[in-house]
Amino acid sequence: MSAQSEKAGAAAKDTMSARAKRAFEGLDLFPEVTVFAALVGLAALSLILALLPLFGSLSLLVSLLIAAVMAALVLIFFMHMRRAMTVVVLSGMAGIVWLTILFGLTLSDYLTRAGPFGSSIEPPPAVGRVGEGERGL
Amino acid sequence: MSDIPFRDVDLEEDEAGPSTAEANYLEERFSLWSWLTTTDHKRIGILYLISTTFFFFIGGAAAVLIRLELFTPAGDLLTDDGYNKVFTLHGVVMVWFFLVPVIPSVLGNFLIPLMLGAKDLAFPRLNLASWYLNIIGGGFAVWAMLAGGVDTGWTFYTPYSTAFANSHVSLTAIGVFISGFSTIATGVNMIVTVHTMRPAGMGWFRMPLFVWAIYATSLIMLLSTPVLAIVLTLLITERLLGLGIFNPEYGGDPILFQHLFWFYSHPAVYIMILPGMGVVTEVITCFARRRVFGYKAMVYALLAIAVIGFFVWGHHMFTSGQSMYASLTFSFLSFIVAVPSAIKVFNWTATLYRGQITFEASMLYAMGFVGLFTMGGLTGLFLASVPVDLHMHDTYFVVAHFHYIMVGGMVSAFFAGLHFWWPKITGRMYPETAARIAAMLMFFGFNLTFFPQFILGNIGMPRRYHAYPDEFQVWHVLSSAGAVILAAAYLMPLFYLAWSLIWGRKAGRNPWRAHGLEWQTTSPPPKHNFLANPDVSGDVYAYHPRRNPRDE
Amino acid sequence: MGEIEIILPQASVEAGSTDGKLLGLIIISSLITLLVAGLVGIFAIRYRKGSKASRGRLPAWFDSDLELGWTLATGGLFVAIFAWAASQDFALAVPPQRATEVHAVGKQWMWKIEHPGGQREINELHLPVGETIDLVLNSQDVIHSFYIPAFRLKQDVVPGHTTRMRIRPTRTGTYRLFCAEYCGSEHSAMIGRVVVLSKEAYADWLSIQPEGDDLSTEGRQLFVSRGCAGCHEGSSKVRAPRLEGVFGGPVPLADGRTVTADDAYIRDSILQPKKDVVAGFAPIMPSFAGALDEGELVALTAYIRSLGRRDATATGGTP
């Protein structure tokens, strides 16, 4: 399938100028291309901030925040959330809200365990276990 | 609320029986191919009925083996590995191939379009794909069973399931993973149908409560099944590719597996029970000839259970080394989630007040549900309080608790629904006396099987024990005796319902004089459900005159 | 053994209060069940089809206020039960005064128990009545669960975790010990006994135990046989931190942090020496992960502990 579409893609390319001009005129690229430029800019920013020793342990948080902004851009412009029905927006939101429930209550266990943080899990000596090979499908 | 004229269903025109020219959905085409490639929601409902019944009897056979083994303290019927594989099979098959799909996919598939006056579900082909996914998943589970079974328990706890079990864990996990897609497909179908295909005039608060129950169940299905999918994927990748995310040698945490697993598995028990609540509401209102008491309260209770059900999974892990503060948080939330269930029980009871109650078989099952679900729910409170759970966790008390909800509650509700809508599905009436005997036998056999297990739990009999010390034997003997009666009670419907297909009395359009759009079409309904557009003007449970239009 | 039991003997402090909660819950639940089943039964008979009972209109308050009423009532009742049940757990948060530590290691299909004095038992646990025992639980392979029904307590034993369970036996006698978490083929054979003896009987029992050397002397032998002494002993040329008096005190680390040398620190340094390198030393210590099993690790830690604490107790005091 992909080989064939490549050949067709290539065919489309060589008459690119003739057909594309006809195909594209009138199709305004505007909101999409500016959004794309913003996304590339944000990605570059995230990369730079990650490589610089500015934030130390918070650097992951910063890059995740930038990723969230990029995600918002994609949601609004590429996935047309503005024009979507409220129930469609709600179902998208539900996924994220239920994720916070999973994270929140799971962390409520890990953050409140006795002893200094993370001490409850020590790597034990190699435990005796069934050999790799024996474990069938 | 406009003053909706009260008009109980009049009987005369009903006795005429199906006089329609168009063939109904059963007689439309007989070839096997027409059944296997059908996109008619009614036929897919029947396909699911056949497959879930098949899995019910596999799980049931495993249950009988377990009860026979536990008849004697020594493990003499099966080897210990054999016993472990049998109880795991009972768990996996019953949970994922019977309890989760049965009411949404059998009764839900058949009735939701009918109750909404629609021609079919939103995505008919997705509906058929859902059945095939269920069958393929079931195929994997049966293949794993035949190839030697899996002995990890249906909970697949690591590191036993990933590093130490050398039975067919991955095969079963793949089977359950595929059946998870079937659940998601059913969930998407139901939600989109309820949102986009309701008839004009049927607002959200004039839908039957069965539709609300299936809607709330679909919400849970969609928001919990993916986490089961990811947990099973991680289980398979750890076993086959060594990517040890829960491997204690790498500093991984088996308790994280339990967190992710129970994030699915507790909402899953609400997937199993909510449809049952919807069926019971329909049955009780019909045979008590009363409006449901507190319709809005029942709707909010359904949605509250669906949402709060996601906050309580930690009560399965009080003894697992989870931090005490998290345990207390989960304990508190588990008490809160019990409140909506209690409200629903009180509302069912209040619906019976001042009714004209008749005792058809489905009414007996529904009243049995109310009683047994109350006991199941309340014993849940025992396990939600931390000190009692430290004693009762992983003992037979827990086994009795969830069987009271699953078998006493869910299976009774399924049989109530099956008998209530049997005339609509097949156009035939089932033999009433035989059905009543089966219902009462099931109630008695059930209690004799599972009440002794409460006492077993209290005197410390642990779960999943192949052999046990002999001070527990008395209660096990009682329980095993009850199991034999229960097994007999389950076989009866198989016979008399099959009998009714050929010799049953022809059922008219509305044998129970029930309200609901599904009773306005012939039984069995034609291929496109309604010949004329159904009359949606009537109130949703117009069984008795409303006192005045002001109140709800 | 033969008589029919419904309630187990209460053999621990927790058993009393847990049974109190259990009884309370049983009473409340049976009341609610009787209320519901009773009403369903009464309505079924009184309002059956064709019965003469009056079916007049429902009073106005009957609908909405009743609904609100029983919602608040059930909500209040359930929160009250929660508070009552949870109160027992807050008491657990108070750390014990002097608790003797008993190490129990769950292994596929047996319980290996080591008393601080070095006595070893398999699937048996002898305890003095009236004392607080801190059970330190580890697992060598899969998840097990140390369950004593007569004490109304169980605690899962998870590999990679050291979990603790505080037991306070109050009645002498022999009680069942089960593994409650499914752990494989012989899960149902992983049964043992807990024997609670009076103080004197317990002392006799301790003395007649085979003269197994206690944990720290066994740790000493391991300290030599496994080559730890080669670097950490006084005369060695290798630059390695001396361990006398280390336990319990603060340890300055190479990366500037200071940690207290507790069990977990000692264990981490044996299994992952490069994790917390002591200030002023090179990270040359090899990792012993895989070379020592759980019991040996516990013995080595006991030996290093017995090398004297820098804080209160005098040198060499048994813990």
Next chain:
Amino acid sequence: MSKTPFPGQEAAALPPRALASHFHDLSQQKAAHDLGLWIFLATEILFFGGLFAAYLVYALLHPGPFFEAAAETEILIGTINTAILLTSGLTAALAVKAAGQNRHDAVLLLIGITILLGLAFLAAKGFEYWLDIHHHLYPTSPDFPLEAPAAKLFWSLYWVMTGLHAVHMTVGLGIWAVIWEMARRRNFSLSDNSRVRIAGLYWAFVDLMWLFLWPLLYLAGRAG
């Protein structure tokens, strides 16, 4: 309203109106398709959510070795892949827009580019996997370069996360290829039918997932 049965019944030269028999009108059908897909995307968010939960817990429990292991990933290939996926997100969005305006050639061209970019992403991913295996960066390899056990946790998560994302990419490419072929044969009406829009939504979602995987797996642990 005339209802022409949906699948298979080849109407005259014109592509058939894409109204399925059980829907009342086209807007109801489009609403149903949109809602159906968005609900499925919510399940996908939770599917990957389980992995993010594991990452979050282990990053908190073993910060040192976890981020030390994160520094071993091939950041160059990761960044190139991010650029590729952003571009394919653009072309997919434009394809949806063009389909809305029934611009047949533009849709063909844009979907073609999207497929090529997707294949480039998978090719780069394959090469990266080959490099990772060459550096023994998988938990079961005897000479796993990092010594701390928690490093194996990160690399287990790395393989599962990127593997699942690649599977979703492959499914997305399959869908685009089928749509491309059907569009070339002109047997469905671009504006009435919601296929291109649904495929565009799914592709934007796969793009979204990578936007979160990229910082977690490639940018983590790189500071200074």
